[in-house]
Amino acid sequence: MRLKEPGAAYSSVHYSPPRAGGTLEALDLTRRFGDRTVVDEVSFRVEPGQMTGFVGANGAGKTTIMRMIMGVLNQHGGTVLWNGRPIDARARSRFGYMPEERGLYPKQRIADQLGYLGQLHGMERSRALTEAHRLLDRFGLGERAKDRLETLSLGNQQRVQVAAALLHDPVALVLDEPFSGLDPTAVDAMVGLLREYMARGVPVLFSSHQLDLIDRLCDALVVLDSGTVRLAGPVEQLRGARPEQYRLVCTADAGWTRGQPGVEVVDLDGNTAIVTPADAEARNQLTRQAADRGMVEFARLRPSLGDLYREAIS
Template sequence: MLRVNGLVRQFGDVLAVDDVGFEVPAGKMVGFVGANGAGKTTTMRMIMGVLAPTAGEVSWHDQPVNRAIRTRFGYMPEERGLYPKQPVLDQLTYLGQLHGMSSEAARSRAGDLLERFGLGERTKAKVESLSLGNQQRAQIIAAVLGDPLALILDEPFSGLDPAAVDQMSELLREHTATGVPVLFSSHQLDLVDRLCDSIVVLHKGRVVARGDGEELRAGAPLRYRLTVDQDAGWVRDARGISVLDLDGPTALVEPDDEESAQHLLRAALERGDVREFARVVPTLSEIYREVAA
């Protein structure tokens, strides 16, 4: 397990990361979300030792992370780290060696992954000659070389087309299936919701929500959509009901509790047919906007 405990990072008078703590369990994928400037990249840099924390610590199996352990982490930084004028396979081979692989093993593994992701014929191409999407593929391949203990990926899906997103998702799942913890940041909240076992929401340097999608939704306000066969204006006078939106026969309401919701349903049935009475389950994007307001 990778654990972040009480991380703080101060830049002069700016508190960029404020007492951030969370866990990335073995074999689990954790999504790290937040607006630009929320502190995600700074936190990832502290996990990787690129930045020293002002306070707090990062631990691996309940022991402080040291340099030897960090060299076994796969890292994809915000600023992509491939050299533009070097051939892609030579560069990946070199990066694999930095992770302790032999030259032969690194070249073989990198070649297999390049072939898998449609770059088998571009092994001698310079990185700068690849499309942005293919550069992204190569960068992710660099992160997973060397049997990483953990993966720390800053916006790994940025710039990828849907097919490439599916390929990379499959690659990450292969690693979690062997027990590798994966932490990745993304602005693609629907993708985070689909892939991740849990989610950490960062806002202005602090963790404002965490849990799996179901847990985050459980903490959302109780809301229902009611559609009747007549004008629903009478709902404004219903006991224990706040009307969020009203459009003819349809009302979006926020009851005080389930009892108030059921009372509203009975009142609607007494007035005529009910076309719809459904719990409105918020999307992750809607939850994020509420907790980060």
């Protein structure tokens, strides 16, 4: 089976790469399935040139929200804004979208169907094929361009799906589990490519269950639980709002820290204590006591996004 080639309907459409950059915003998005509310007044912003991680357990509402952003599902309440205005079909057509269900044809040749998808976005076929080959080269698949998709491993099929989302020079990216099934080399290649788009102001929203990857990549975080936002904002702001924790290592047992005024001992293991001082005075008093007892280390701990996620849903 071959994809039907675009005909006269596309002959008058000329591709012009749009200027990148903008702000994507969800305001009080709500969605119900029957009597069950699966997304309940969800609000967040994806800023230009930033990568925002969408985190939550299966069924938290991530995919449903992405579908509403892209117009695949209608919302029962709330609004999606692009650069401060309600989004429309024209604006959405300039987005790059990678859905949860992969939409490529397994028996079609890779470059042919990428070229066709580019034409659906208004690109001339020659331009679409040139861009398809460029992206396939970036993902190490240049020599497989004429192969059928089904001959690739699942990880490489994932790379092709990402290439399809990037093909038409999108002004925003909405990616549902884009790193699923990718090996570390492919992850690095994709991250490098996404950062090039971000440098031009493209906002990136992506979902993932890989908290270490979220911690490594994201400028901002949205934590969903049962269809509601439990935590959202710039990563450094969220980290800064968390009580300061320190690791204290002494030459002898650190059990004495439990009696220090204004100090919460979060964890204690021999000569090492994880502590949260109530204020600067409590911290200074603690370090003075520790110095008298043979302090080896006193270092502030940087909370991971995994820590923030687990605290938000607990």
